[in-house]
Amino acid sequence: MTEPDPIDVYRQVRERVSALATAADDAALDRDCPATPGWRVRDVVAHLGGATADIVAGNLDGVASDAWTQAQVDARVDWSIAEVLEEWARCSEVVEPLIPSIDPLMQTMLLADAVTHEHDVRCGLDAPGARDSDGVALAFGRLAPALGAQRRAAGPLRIEHEDGVVVVGGDAEPTATLRATRFDVLRGAFGRRSLGQIAAWDWSGDVNVEAMVLSRFAPPRTSPLVE
Structure with missing residues (x-):
C-alpha cells in the first residue's frame, strides 16, 4: 500500500x-x-x-x-x-x-x-471522527514496527486491522494475533488506553500488553479512556 x-x-x-x-x-x-x-x-x-x-x-x-x-x-x-x-x-x-x-x-x-x-x-x-484518515493510516504504518520490536523474546505479532494485515517484530511465525482497528492501536501506543483496555482487545496467542505502549512518548493510562 x-x-x-x-x-x-x-x-x-x-x-x-x-x-x-x-x-x-x-x-x-x-x-x-x-x-x-x-x-x-x-x-x-x-x-x-x-x-x-x-x-x-x-x-x-x-x-x-x-x-x-x-x-x-x-x-x-x-x-x-x-x-x-x-x-x-x-x-x-x-x-x-x-x-x-x-x-x-x-x-x-x-x-x-x-x-x-x-x-x-x-x-x-466529544466530536469523534476521522478515525480512518490518511493520518491514522500513515502513523500506524510507521509506528507498528516499533511495537513489534518491543515484544522482543515474545516473538512477532500479527495485527489484523480494518484494511489488511501486518506482521511486526521479525520474520518468524507470529506468536500472537491482535484484531483491532489502526485507530485503537495508535491510541494505545501513545498512552491513551489503560493496560486493562489493551488486554481486553481481541487477542490470541502470547499477549504482551506492556509492549503495545510506546512509553518513550507517554505511559499507559491508569484509568480507562473511552472515546
Whole structure:
C-alpha cells in the first residue's frame, strides 16, 4: 500500500482541528482534555500551533520534551483561539513544504503527534471522527514496527486491522494475533488506553500488553479512556 503524502497528512490534520476549534465555544475549549491531563482543549491546540512556531524560530532545544511543549502552552495561555489558529496557519506555510526533507524520525514524530492530538481534541469536544484518515493510516504504518520490536523474546505479532494485515517484530511465525482497528492501536501506543483496555482487545496467542505502549512518548493510562 502506498503511504499517504506527509504534507497532505499534516495539512489535513491542521484543517480538521482548526475547523473543530473554530466551531467550539469558549466553554468547550476550556474543558479539561481527558486524553491530556493538565491541559484544556485549547491548550492542545496551542501546543500544535506553538510547535510549528518553534520550528520556524529554530527553538528546538529540548524538542518534544514536556518542558518544550508546556512552554508553548504557557506562552499562549491568554490568546484567543483565533490568534492560535492564525499563527498555526501562518507558520505551517513555512513548515509544511519542509516536511519531506525533515529527518525521518523527527518527521514521524511531528506527524504522529499531530494525528494523536487531533483525536485528543476530538475527545475533549466529544466530536469523534476521522478515525480512518490518511493520518491514522500513515502513523500506524510507521509506528507498528516499533511495537513489534518491543515484544522482543515474545516473538512477532500479527495485527489484523480494518484494511489488511501486518506482521511486526521479525520474520518468524507470529506468536500472537491482535484484531483491532489502526485507530485503537495508535491510541494505545501513545498512552491513551489503560493496560486493562489493551488486554481486553481481541487477542490470541502470547499477549504482551506492556509492549503495545510506546512509553518513550507517554505511559499507559491508569484509568480507562473511552472515546
